[in-house]
Amino acid sequence: MIIAAERAARPSDFSAPSPPQEGGFCPFCPGNESATPHEILRRRTADAEGGDAWSVRVFPNRYPALRVEGELVRSAHGIFDRISGVGAHEVIVETPRHDVAFGDLSLPAVSEVLRVWRDRILDLSRDERLAYVSIFKNQGAAAGATLAHEHSQLLALPTVPRDVELELQAGDDHWRRKERCLSCDVIRQEREEGVRIVHEGERFVAIAPWASPTPFLVWIFPKAHASHYESSSDDLLASLASALRIVLQKLGTALEDPAYNLVLVSGRLRGGPSPSAHWRLEVAPAVTTSGGFERASGCWINSTPPEDAAAFLRKVPSR
Amino acid sequence: MIIAAERAARPSDFSAPSPPQEGGFCPFCPGNESATPHEILRRRTADAEGGDAWSVRVFPNRYPALRVEGELVRSAHGIFDRISGVGAHEVIVETPRHDVAFGDLSLPAVSEVLRVWRDRILDLSRDERLAYVSIFKNQGAAAGATLAHEHSQLLALPTVPRDVELELQAGDDHWRRKERCLSCDVIRQEREEGVRIVHEGERFVAIAPWASPTPFLVWIFPKAHASHYESSSDDLLASLASALRIVLQKLGTALEDPAYNLVLVSGRLRGGPSPSAHWRLEVAPAVTTSGGFERASGCWINSTPPEDAAAFLRKVPSR
Numbered sequence: 001m002i003i004a005a006e007r008a009a010r011p012s013d014f015s016a017p018s019p020p021q022e023g024g025f026c027p028f029c030p031g032n033e034s035a036t037p038h039e040i041l042r043r044r045t046a047d048a049e050g051g052d053a054w055s056v057r058v059f060p061n062r063y064p065a066l067r068v069e070g071e072l073v074r075s076a077h078g079i080f081d082r083i084s085g086v087g088a089h090e091v092i093v094e095t096p097r098h099d100v101a102f103g104d105l106s107l108p109a110v111s112e113v114l115r116v117w118r119d120r121i122l123d124l125s126r127d128e129r130l131a132y133v134s135i136f137k138n139q140g141a142a143a144g145a146t147l148a149h150e151h152s153q154l155l156a157l158p159t160v161p162r163d164v165e166l167e168l169q170a171g172d173d174h175w176r177r178k179e180r181c182l183s184c185d186v187i188r189q190e191r192e193e194g195v196r197i198v199h200e201g202e203r204f205v206a207i208a209p210w211a212s213p214t215p216f217l218v219w220i221f222p223k224a225h226a227s228h229y230e231s232s233s234d235d236l237l238a239s240l241a242s243a244l245r246i247v248l249q250k251l252g253t254a255l256e257d258p259a260y261n262l263v264l265v266s267g268r269l270r271g272g273p274s275p276s277a278h279w280r281l282e283v284a285p286a287v288t289t290s291g292g293f294e295r296a297s298g299c300w301i302n303s304t305p306p307e308d309a310a311a312f313l314r315k316v317p318s319r
Numbered sequence: 320m321i322i323a324a325e326r327a328a329r330p331s332d333f334s335a336p337s338p339p340q341e342g343g344f345c346p347f348c349p350g351n352e353s354a355t356p357h358e359i360l361r362r363r364t365a366d367a368e369g370g371d372a373w374s375v376r377v378f379p380n381r382y383p384a385l386r387v388e389g390e391l392v393r394s395a396h397g398i399f400d401r402i403s404g405v406g407a408h409e410v411i412v413e414t415p416r417h418d419v420a421f422g423d424l425s426l427p428a429v430s431e432v433l434r435v436w437r438d439r440i441l442d443l444s445r446d447e448r449l450a451y452v453s454i455f456k457n458q459g460a461a462a463g464a465t466l467a468h469e470h471s472q473l474l475a476l477p478t479v480p481r482d483v484e485l486e487l488q489a490g491d492d493h494w495r496r497k498e499r500c501l502s503c504d505v506i507r508q509e510r511e512e513g514v515r516i517v518h519e520g521e522r523f524v525a526i527a528p529w530a531s532p533t534p535f536l537v538w539i540f541p542k543a544h545a546s547h548y549e550s551s552s553d554d555l556l557a558s559l560a561s562a563l564r565i566v567l568q569k570l571g572t573a574l575e576d577p578a579y580n581l582v583l584v585s586g587r588l589r590g591g592p593s594p595s596a597h598w599r600l601e602v603a604p605a606v607t608t609s610g611g612f613e614r615a616s617g618c619w620i621n622s623t624p625p626e627d628a629a630a631f632l633r634k635v636p637s638r
Contacts, residue, residue, distance in 0.1 A: 001530040002620045005627070065620040078508045080529045136611030144610025155612055163617030189397045210399045211320040261611030284614060291463025292455030292580030293474055295603060298482030298617075301321045301384040308324070 002085065004065040028093045028149035030054070037062055040090060041120070045112045048096075055109060056116050057093045058154075064089035065155060072129040072158055086129050088156040092116055095150055101257065102139065102150045103248025104319065110241040111234075113152070117264065118237065121230040124156045125269045132160045132269055140259025143286040152262070160268055168268065168277055175276035183278030184225050186210075196306050198250070198313045203236060204243035208306035208313070214288060215304035216255060216313070218247050220281040227267040227277040240281070247283055249318035258285040321404065323384040347412045347468035349373070356381055359409060360439070364431045367415075374428060375435050376412045377473075383408035384474060391448040391477055405448050407475035411435055414469055420576065421458065421469045422567025423638065429560040430553075432471070436583065437556065440549040443475045444588045451479045451588055459578025462605040471581070479587055487587065487596055494595035502597030503544050505529075515625050517569070517632045522555060523562035527625035527632070533607060534623035535574060535632070537566050539600040546586040546596035559600070566602055568637035577604040 027035040030053060041058040048055045066087030073084045094113045095105055102110070121133045137152035138144040160168065174182040190196050190207045198206040198218050206220045220243055222236065232240070251258060261284045267277035294300050346354040349372060360377040367374045385406030392403045413432045414424055421429070440452045456471040457463040479487070493501040509515055509526045517525040517537050525539045539562055541555065551559070570577060580603045586596035613619050 001532045001618060003530060003624050004620055004622050005624050006622075077529075078512075079504050080508075134612055134616055136615060138610040142608070144608045144613075153612070157618075161616030161618035163615065166617075185398050189399075193397075210396075211322060211401075213320045261614055263611040263615035265615055282615060284611070289461070289463045290609075291457040292582040292603070293453055293472070294463075295580055296455060296482065296582035296584055296601065297453055297480030298485075299320060299476075299480035301323055303323050303325075305322050305324050 002065050004063075004085065006063065026098055026147070026149050028057075028091075028147060028151060029098050030096045033057070036091070041116065043112055043116060045108050047106055047108045052096050054096060056095075056112050058090055058116060058120060061089040061091050061153065066157065068127075083158055086158050088124060088130075088154065090120065090154040090156075092120070092152045092154065093149065094152060098149050100150070101248075101252065102137070103245055103252055105150075105245075107238070107241055107245065110245055111238045114232075114237040114241055114244075115234060117152070117154070118230050118232055120154055121266075121269075124154075125230065127156070129158055130156045130269055132157045132164060133266075134161065134164075135264040137262040139262070140286065142259035143261045145259070164265065167265070171276040171278070179275075181225050181276060181278050183221060183280065187221050187223060196310045198310050199243060199246050201239060201243050201246075203239040206243055206247050208310040210306065212302055212304075212306040212309070213300035214284055215302055216251060216258075216285045216287065216309045217306070218251070218283045218313070220244060220247060220283070221278065222280075225275070225278055227274040227279065228272040229264055229266040229279045231272065244281065244283075246318040247313075250313045250316050251283065251285055253319065254313055254316045255285055255287060258287055260285045321384050323382075323404065325382065345417055345466070345468050347376075347410075347466060347470060348417050349415045352376070355410070360435065362431055362435060364427050366425055366427045371415050373415060375414075375431050377409055377435060377439060380408040380410050380472065385476065387446075402477055405477050407443060407449075407473065409439065409473040409475075411439070411471045411473065412468065413471060417468050419469070420567075420571065421456070422564055422571060424469075424564075426557070426560055426564065429564055430557045433551075433556040433560055433563075434553060436471070436473070437549050437551055439473055440585075440588075443473075444549065446475070448477055449475045449588055451476045451483060452585075453480065453483075454583040456579075456581040458581070459605065461578035462580050464578070483584065486584070490595040490597070498594075500544050500595055500597050502540060502599065506540050506542060515629045517629050518562060518565050520558060520562050520565075522558040525562055525566050527629040529625065531621055531623075531625040531628070532619035533603055534621055535570060535577075535604045535606065535628045536625070537570070537602045537632070539563060539566060539602070540597065541599075544594070544597055546593040546598065547591040548583055548585040548598040550591065563600065563602075565637040566632075569632045569635050570602065570604055572638065573632055573635045574604055574606060577606055579604045 037060045039059050042054045043056040045055040066085045066089050068088050070086050072086045075082050094102055117135050134155045171182045196208045204220055205223055206218050209219050263282045266279040267274055356379045358378050361373045362375040364374040385404045385408050387407050389405050391405045394401050413421055436454050453474045490501045515527045523539055524542055525537050528538050582601045585598040586593055
């Protein structure tokens with residue numbers, strides 16, 4: 001767990017969740033660049049419009065959960081463990097437009113965002129103190145967003161977080177016993193069965209996973225084995241952008257533009273290429289509220305079988 | 320994960336979370352008993368008022384995630400695993416009063432609820448198909464409640480859910496290496512340090528746990544080692560009721576009656592007494608919304624150090 005006392009100053013913390021502000025000042029809009037911390041990266045895509053100074057911007061989170069400065073210290077406190085909060089917490093503003101949904105951006109614009117994610121991971125992976133980079137997007141108040149303007153976030157961590165570690169270990173175990181990648185096995189079975197396929201293109205397949213914890217959860221896998229997202233070519237990321245837009249647009253149509261979380265699950269930093277890890281994107285519409293049971297058990301109750309979700313999403317058009 | 324397609328009929332599912340209904344018909348109020356499924360148990364405490372026919376009622380959830388009927392079948396589906404949805408899903412209405420908070424009920428009334436929890440676990444533990452009973456309470460819409468009238472829920476499961484199993488295994492590992500209970504070690508260190516103690520009575524101690532995932536999380540432990548909640552005497556549960564009321568009232572004062580989850584974490588059914596498991600109650604105010612990072616990593620970012628939460632809660636009066 002990350003204890004980040006400085007974040008308590010964040011206006012949205014510590015009261016009932018408040019909806020993203022609309023109509024007020026937006027620090028992510030063009031012209032307000034001085035309202036954000038120093039820029040780490042700025043890109044301008046070929047299809048940017050005349051007046052656009054940038055298409056994608058990256059800067060540190062104003063209320064960072066982790067900081068780049070300082071030495072990495074691991075220590076015991078009695079029977080407890082502590083590790084210093086070294087890392088990075090960045091914001092990726094995905095478009096200069098305040099009112100366009102990420103999934104409705106042009107193919108080159110979405111591709112640029114996916115390349116920026118890759119390039120930030122590659123840059124951060126040179127820091128030997130870091131063990132894992134999590135990239136995620138919270139869209140809508142119910143999904144944890146505090147600002148409406150489309151953006152994603154990046155957390156670079158000094159340790160692999162528990163649930164990622166458990167999954168990587170499960171992949172390692174499967175590899176040791178079978179000498180096959182667990183995700184490749186899943187992809188093969190899903191393509192044979194077909195019932196949980198949401199969309200399939202040349203290089204990516206989107207599925208509603210077996211025993212999905214939440215309704216309409218979608219995983220997007222590269223069909224060819226690949227352990228690390230940051231090894232992706234521009235060409236592969238253009239294919240991913242196409243698959244991701246289709247999935248987001250289908251979900252937007254099916255569930256009337258739901259709040260959602262988008263997460264990259266990838267291998268350990270500098271740990272690849274690995275035969276047992278296989279990166280993916282997860283798109284999780286925030287259509288249910290978790291309660292005490294889910295919190296305590298890690299087990300979710302899902303009233304929408306993934307087979308039903310996939311059948312519905314296959315039928316629904318992308319915009 | 321539990322796939323419960325029948326629950327899709329539940330009115331609150333599948334749209335944005337809606338607040339608990341107020342002012343309308345309440346199926347949990349006295350006089351509306353016929354609106355609930357058949358009663359499993361009914362209790363009347365000594366301090367019930369004249370007109371009260373009952374103090375606590377238990378019946379099956381109308382939209383059950385699991386059902387008592389049927390054979391327990393474990394099967395493989397290609398590389399996936401399936402287990403039939405055998406179990407129980409019950410509702411415990413904790414008071415006949417529609418508008419009284421659980422933590423403001425009388426000591427005998429709270430004690431009766433805690434005895435009903437125990438008695439339901441004891442009854443269900445005779446069913447050899449069941450492996451674990453989770454008891455939890457969602458209070459307030461932000462905590463997953465769909466009805467405002469105070470109630471808790473019980474899920475009896477054919478398998479120990481993942482996060483409980485991981486914790487029980489961690490306890491087993493600690494016992495094998497040290498021949499000490501991990502929770503007893505935690506309790507000892509917390510009592511020595513004092514900084515994370517929220518409240519301490521003769522038989523129970525309430526702490527804000529080290530590296531709490533969420534703000535103002537409180538664990539209530541029996542100070543004497545005990546692996547299974549259902550082995551508790553009436554006397555011990557009266558002490559627990561006292562500690563729980565103090566914690567709930569302190570949280571109510573500190574956070575202005577927050578939505579919260581209350582969860583019992585206990586040992587495997589028929590697995591005790593065990594030297595390595597130690598039951599507890601968790602009270603988790605729902606003051607933050609989780610996002611994609613928490614979802615994918617199992618790691619939470621908490622801006623309120625447990626030491627600060629405990630210091631604040633120690634000062635705040637219980638009502």
